[in-house]
Amino acid sequence: MTDESSAGPQARARSQVAGLLLDRVETLSEQVVAALRASEPVYLDGSISPQDPPMFVTRSLENGLAALGGDRAERLVWPVAVGRHRAQQGVPVVSVQRAYHLGGQAIAAATAQWAEEDKQPPEVAAALVNRVWDIAYEHANTALDALRLTQVDLRDRRTTGFLLDALLNGETDGEFVTTVEQAYSLPPGGRYAVLAHRPTSDGPLLRQAELPSWLGEIRVIWRMHGETALGVVVLGDEPVEAVREAFCTRPGRRTAISIVVDRLSEIGRARQLADLACRTLADGQGVVSLDDRLPAGLLGLSPDLAERLRNRVLAPVLALDSGSRNSLLDTLAAWLAADGNAGQAAAVLDCHRNTVLHRLRRLERLTNRSVTSPRDLVELSLALEAVEMISQPTR
Structure with missing residues (x-):
């Protein structure tokens, strides 16, 4: 007053x-x-x-x-x-x-x-x-x-998609959940996951016809969020691996699947994790989960820090001409994928084992980091993930 x-x-x-x-x-x-x-x-x-x-x-x-x-x-x-x-x-x-x-x-x-x-x-x-x-x-x-x-x-069968969008966006209201369950004839308390399916930066736009409503015995309800198709996967008793095996990916697409959640009210959280995993992908890597991409997922949570790590660790390598740069980065990636086995990396790269070792020594000199040091190797591995993420622009 x-x-x-x-x-x-x-x-x-x-x-x-x-x-x-x-x-x-x-x-x-x-x-x-x-x-x-x-x-x-x-x-x-x-x-x-x-x-x-x-x-x-x-x-x-x-x-x-x-x-x-x-x-x-x-x-x-x-x-x-x-x-x-x-x-x-x-x-x-x-x-x-x-x-x-x-x-x-x-x-x-x-x-x-x-x-x-x-x-x-x-x-x-x-x-x-x-x-x-x-x-x-x-x-x-x-x-x-x-x-x-x-x-x-909006709560009728013609517009319940808006309510499903709200759940995908993080709404957890119980009345919403019940309405969506009734509208789509979903089992109360069923097991669910979320598929995030999106075009790469140069891939064709998604068409509704390419989105399957069933993967074997598993039902998928699709909603478009911008250029990303989000599929609510009604798992029931089926394992999530069955989705990864049945969903067909093709060039120009990135696809990730979330963790399994036990209630429809949790699909907002599942969607966030699927989105995060999807943002870490390059073209044509099949269906992945965040568990497959945890280091890249952590970097994806903070793109600014990912870019800072990339520049801090690999700036001298990135400054080279494209041929030399790609040669060193591809060698590091192959060597890491081979768990440090230079012979296996050489077979993948179609070169001699000594060539792999020579390139690794050059990378060590440029970055002032050793591939035999656990701390340095963690930085090199995460910086390489950051390079791959940042070089894959998303729509």
Whole structure:
């Protein structure tokens, strides 16, 4: 509560800071979008166009700042539109909630900074920040109410795909799970996995006709998320190895399968692991799981660190002409695959054993690392994984 003597200064301060921050709304939007993409995979996985988050976040920030400045006209119309839009995209409730929290956080921090620089009285500064959060919560709750109502409207057989998208994006709500189970005639508590199937950077786009609904006795329900096809695999009592044997891959495609989960509510987690494994693949490696690609998967969790490791360890090799570079890297890869057996590596590379040893010695001199040192060998192996990942651009 505020008395009449403070209402005037607070109203003027709200109007002033709202106007100033509206001029900085693009910068604030970039800050929120970056934080949102770092914390919510749904905004990066291709199911939402890259242009969508900046546009919606900017509009939402403008809407909140207008409310802060005292404009009450239709200020809740936009959050309703956001909630409906996100429901149709299959975005989880928690992701929408996080977006509004990050928006409120950005405006509150900028408001507090302005109040300090403008030497506003402490009570005015505190009232400003409290008002920002009141608006953020009001807009968030309005958007979430609209999202839930829209989700209810979508619950029929023609549109349950949106609900399955929400589960793939991380939603775990029990009512969602029951609705999807009923719509697709799925067994409660069944065993599931997720297939991630995507084109390589130069591969042809996926066509619905190439996605099998059955792999032997195993049913697969496909959903397109951007250019990636996600298959919810209804395993039942079948082993996951049966999927890997039955699913046919071809050039221009990358395919990975997740761990097995015991409930449909866990397919969001399974999807994330399948996506991660898929991002580590080169062309034409069959169906792999993250267990097959754990070192590369760890690098995939932090592409920036992967690039830093590659450059730190292999920069002198990467600086060579393409022939010399590829010769050394191929030799290292073959030698590692042969568990350090130079003769086996030579057979794969179609060269003499001494040639393999000579190339390894040259690589050691260039990198200042020894293939006989366990610590150095770990770095060389991970750096080679990073080279392969970074040289395989994804769509």
